[in-house]
């Protein structure tokens with residue numbers, strides 16, 4: 001028997017009606033807000049009604065457990081997040097949480113008792129929208145983030161994180177109690193919308209995630225010479241913006257030339273000083289996001305970018321200062337679980353593609369503490385973090401039935 005789609009839709013409507021409408025269109029349920037709190041309380045209530053015992057850790061991650069017939073065996077865990085970006089969509093994150101509960105409800109319908117326990121996880125604060133820190137809850141759980149790094153953080157409105165946590169019932173001094181590097185899980189699964197166009201374009205029903213790309217982020221400050229735009233002949237210029245333009249195109253070309261292992265690079269911002277029409281630009285700063293699923297390949301591309309920048313410095317008589325903004329390590333998901341998800345998909349007659357994830361997810365941290373697998377369902381036109389985000393209910397049903405059969409395989 002499959003999951004009950006109409007019951008799931010009702011739960012989506014119920015949770016997505018909890019929203020900060022003051023932001024306008026779409027879903028704005030930011031982490032650690034009153035909307036987040038209301039949604040979490042309601043979700044916990046629904047979990048308890050389904051017979052789950054609920055625990056909340058010191059950073060706010062929720063664990064809802066369905067005891068197996070041999071409770072000492074490691075549990076099968078699955079989950080995602082309930083928080084959203086500002087003006088986000090109705091499926092990002094919440095699919096893995098509400099869908100996980102629907103899988104449990106459908107096991108209850110069928111009176112199926114698994115050997116291993118099942119644990120549904122809601123990771124707190126997955127989106128970076130509030131604090132400019134993504135996957136906060138899973139990072140704290142995996143020991144990658146603690147009190148010292150977080151204590152000075154403020155949200156986008158300038159409110160202190162300690163005060164925000166306090167209002168939410170979290171003591172910032174005690175968050176490291178959430179650290180759990182040996183969670184006694186046999187495996188963890190996250191089902192999520194793709195947030196990219198591959199499955200929709202290719203009309204494939206399921207993405208089996210092989211690896212999760214991670215970014216290397218840096219800024220390039222190009223220092224030239226600000227000069228009078230009328231009196232400075234072309235040959236006497238050290239135009240910082242023209243040099244930056246060459247760098248931007250080089251970044252694009254190098255990413256294209258290194259496209260194996262899913263290397264992509266984006267110059268997302270360019271600021272120019274003094275930024276007026278009648279002065280040759282004296283200074284330009286670029287923000288560059290370089291990603292890939294293989295550390296070596298990504299860093300090869302980085303090295304090529306830096307050597308190209310050095311050539312441009314020499315050629316144009318400018319000076320470039322590189323500042324590191326972020327360096328994360330790409331993660332490969334568990335080979336056994338990739339094969340398990342693929343073979344269960346085949347068993348359900350679903351078309352699938354083994355593919356990397358360009359976006360980050362809580363799963364990339366959990367992968368370091370237990371074997372981890374991810375399932376993608378198609379995103380219409382690849383649109384996400386946007387009110388137009390859409391996945392068809394047929395695709396969602398297929399994805400959840402796949403999750404259910406994978407969990408049952410693992411739990412026996």
Ligand SMILES: [Zn+2]
Pocket residue numbers: 081092093126192
């Ligand atoms: Zn998400």
